[in-house]
Amino acid sequence: xxxxxxxxxxxxxxxxxxxxxxxxxxxxxxxxxxxxxxxxxxxxxxxxxxxxxxxxxxxxxxxxxxxxxxxxxxxxxxxxxxxxxxxxxxxxxxxxxxxxxxxxxxxxxxxxxxxxxxxxxxxxxxxxxxxxxxxxxxxxxxxxxxxxxxxxxxxxxxxxxxxxxxxxxxxxxxxxxxxxxxxxxxxxxxxxxxxxxxxxxxxxxxxxxxxxxxxxxxxxxxxxxxxxxxxxxxxxxxxxxxxxxxxxxxxxxxxxxxxxxxxxxxxxxxxxxxxxxxxxxxx
Numbered sequence: 236x237x238x239x240x241x242x243x244x245x246x247x248x249x250x251x252x253x254x255x256x257x258x259x260x261x262x263x264x265x266x267x268x269x270x271x272x273x274x275x276x277x278x279x280x281x282x283x284x285x286x287x288x289x290x291x292x293x294x295x296x297x298x299x300x301x302x303x304x305x306x307x308x309x310x311x312x313x314x315x316x317x318x319x320x321x322x323x324x325x326x327x328x329x330x331x332x333x334x335x336x337x338x339x340x341x342x343x344x345x346x347x348x349x350x351x352x353x354x355x356x357x358x359x360x361x362x363x364x365x366x367x368x369x370x371x372x373x374x375x376x377x378x379x380x381x382x383x384x385x386x387x388x389x390x391x392x393x394x395x396x397x398x399x400x401x402x403x404x405x406x407x408x409x410x411x412x413x414x415x416x417x418x419x420x421x422x423x424x425x426x427x428x429x430x431x432x433x434x435x436x437x438x439x440x441x442x443x444x445x446x447x448x449x450x451x452x453x454x455x456x457x458x459x460x461x462x463x464x465x466x467x468x469x470x471x472x473x474x475x476x477x478x479x480x481x482x483x484x485x486x487x488x489x490x491x492x493x494x495x496x497x498x499x500x501x502x503x504x505x506x507x508x509x510x511x512x513x514x515x516x517x518x
Contacts, residue, residue, distance in 0.1 A: 239514060240268040242359035242406075243313075244350070244384055246338070246376035247277040247323060248304035249472045252465035254412045255363055256311045257455035258495045262513070263312030264458075270315045270357045271308055272350065275338045275376055276300060279325035280472055287471045299471055307468035311461055317353050319346070324375040332375060339375035343382060348397055350387035355401035361513045362388060366411030366498060368443055384409065388501060407504050407517055410451065410497040416444045418492040425483060425491045434479040449496045451510040456493035460485065 241262055245251045251259075251271050259269050277300040282288045292299055301318075308316045321338035325331025332339060338346075354362075364384035365377050390396040392405025419439050426433035455462075466473045466480055473480060483491065499510065506516035 238268060239266070239517075240270065240357055240359040240361075241513065242270045242272065242354065242357060242362045244272045244274070244362065244364040244380055246274050246365070246374065246380050247280065248273055248300045249277065249280070249307070249466070249469040251304070251311065251313075252307050252462060252469060252473075255495055256307075256462040256465045257458040258363075258453045258513070260312050260458040260461040261453065261455055263314075267514075268315075268357075269311075269313045270317065270353070270359060271313045272317050272319055272353055273304060274319040274346075274380055275321045275323040276318070277323050277472075279323040279329070279331045282471045283477075284470055284472070284474045292471060296471065300469075303469045303471065307465040310465045310468060315357065319349055321346070324379070327373060327375060337375075338379050341379065343386075346379070346383045347386045347390065348400060350383050351391045351397065352400045354387060354391040354406060355404045358404045360407045360517050362406050362409045363412055363497070363513075364409060366413060366445075366500070368445060385501070405503065407502065408499065408506075408513065409501045410513065411500050413445055413449060413496050413498055415449055415492075415496040416440075416446045418494070418496065421492045422483070422488075425487060429483070429487070431482060432478070434477075434482055445498070448498045450499040450508045451497040451513065451515075452494040453497070453513065454493060454511065455495050456489060459489045459493060 243255055263269050276297045278297045321341055322334060322336040324337035324339035365380045367381060369377055388406055388409050392403045394403045419435055423433045423435040467475060504516035
C-alpha cells in the first residue's frame with residue numbers, strides 16, 4: 236500500500252482542534268501523513284478569552300489566529316497546513332456575510348479547484364470534512380466546506396477535470412465528523428453525576444440526532460489530551476476557564492466518551508460497518 240495520508244478540511248483556525256484533533260494525533264503516531272486545509276483566516280472570530288481581549292489583539296486578529304493555528308496544528312501533529320485563502324464569512328446574518336471575499340461568497344468552481352489542487356498534490360486516501368446536516372451550527376463557512384468537499388472528492392481523480400491542476404489522484408474514502416448524541420449525553424450526565432452545572436443547554440438535545448448515521452468510532456483515549464492542548468493554543472478563541480471544554484477533571488473526561496465519531500459519506504472500497512479504523516478496506 237502507498238504511504239497513508241489523511242486530509243482534514245476545516246473552516247477556521249481552531250476548528251482543527253475542536254473536531255478530530257485526537258483522531259489525527261492517533262494516526263500520526265501510526266506513521267500516517269496528516270494534512271490540514273483551513274479555508275478562512277478566522278477574521279470574524281469573537282475573542283472569548285478575557286485575558287486576550289486587548290486592542291492590539293483585536294487590531295491584528297487575523298495574524299494572531301494564524302500564529303495560534305501554527306501552534307495548535309503542530310501539537311496535533313499535522314505535517315502540512317494549507318490555507319485555502321478565503322475570508323471568514325462571520326456568523327449567519329452578520330455584516331461580514333456580504334463581503335465579496337468571504338468564503339460563503341466564493342466562486343464554487345474556483346474554491347473546488349483550489350481544493351482539488353491540494354488533493355492531487357498530497358494524495359490522501361482518506362478525507363475528513365463537514366457533514367450535509369449542520370442544523371446544529373449552520374455557520375456559512377461550515378456549510379461552504381461541505382459544498383466544496385464532495386465535488387473535489389469526485390473531480391480530483393478525473394483526468395478530464397482541470398489537467399493544469401496536477402496529476403489526477405482518486406481519494407478512496409470521505410468522512411463527516413460529527414458530535415454524536417451519545418457523546419453529548421455522556422458528558423452532560425457526568426457533569427450531573429458530579430454535582431456540576433452542565434454546559435449543555437436544552438438546545439443541544441433538540442438538535443437532530445445523527446447517531447443512527449454514525450459508521451465509525453475512533454478510540455482516542457491515549458490522545459484525548461491533545462484536543463485540549465490544541466484548544467488552549469487558540470488563546471483568543473478558547474477561554475481556559477470554559478466549562479464546556481474544561482469543566483470536568485481531565486482524569487474523568489478522558490473516560491466519558493473516549494471516541495471521535497464519523498459518518499462514512501463516500502467510499503470507493505469495500506468495508507464492513509461499523510468501523511474502528513478510517514483506513515479500513517484500504518490495502
